[in-house]
Amino acid sequence: xxxxxxxxxxxxxxxxPFVISEGLNINVWFADxxxxxxxxxxxxxxxxxxxxxxDLNDHWRRFVCAHELGHDRLHPGLNRFWLDKHTLFNPGKxxxxxxxxxxxxxxxxxxxxxxxxxxxVLRRNGVPEEMARFYF
Amino acid sequence: MIKKLAxxxxxxxxxxxxxxxxxxxxxxxxxxxxxxxxxxxxETIMFDGMPLDDEDKEKILRVVEAVFWDAKKKNKxxxxxx
Numbered sequence: 001x002x003x004x005x006x007x008x009x010x011x012x013x014x015x016x017p018f019v020i021s022e023g024l025n026i027n028v029w030f031a032d033x034x035x036x037x038x039x040x041x042x043x044x045x046x047x048x049x050x051x052x053x054x055d056l057n058d059h060w061r062r063f064v065c066a067h068e069l070g071h072d073r074l075h076p077g078l079n080r081f082w083l084d085k086h087t088l089f090n091p092g093k094x095x096x097x098x099x100x101x102x103x104x105x106x107x108x109x110x111x112x113x114x115x116x117x118x119x120x121v122l123r124r125n126g127v128p129e130e131m132a133r134f135y136f
Numbered sequence: 137m138i139k140k141l142a143x144x145x146x147x148x149x150x151x152x153x154x155x156x157x158x159x160x161x162x163x164x165x166x167x168x169x170x171x172x173x174x175x176x177x178x179e180t181i182m183f184d185g186m187p188l189d190d191e192d193k194e195k196i197l198r199v200v201e202a203v204f205w206d207a208k209k210k211n212k213x214x215x216x217x218x
Binding site: 040 | 198
């Protein structure tokens, strides 16, 4: 996974998930997804879409975008439709992988320093701290 | 099947059949609308397994519809003027 992330960052010259998504020809939309859903990934008619709940703050938007990008990169052909609801917190294997991908991507330019806790690294990089347990 | 779909999404069967259909763009061909209905049927099966309340289901369905028409439009060989 770290290799995949390194390649993505090298190719797109940034770890910004929005810029990478655009570079990969994925449409990113903001919409009202209701109470329970933070984000979705949809493949429809050979096109890919990331939908992010418009009520989320910037840090969460960035995280959700990175998480959905994780589905696109890690789980191609597996499912045309990912709905990330409580699954962000109560996840199966694929959601855990997408969370880990998101964290690793977002902290890639500013990795952990000696003696630092994971929460501190996440805070420094604007990643929601609740996600700390998906780091490994 | 249409009746079941309509019940599931709590809309009228007419809505699914395209009468009174606000989300179908004016440029859509008959084939586009057929594809649209087929997509709705497929997505419904998927929705079944998801723990969503009716309001959320409705909102997400709106987004799925919008995504479908956007993708359809982008896939047209000739650009659509609106």
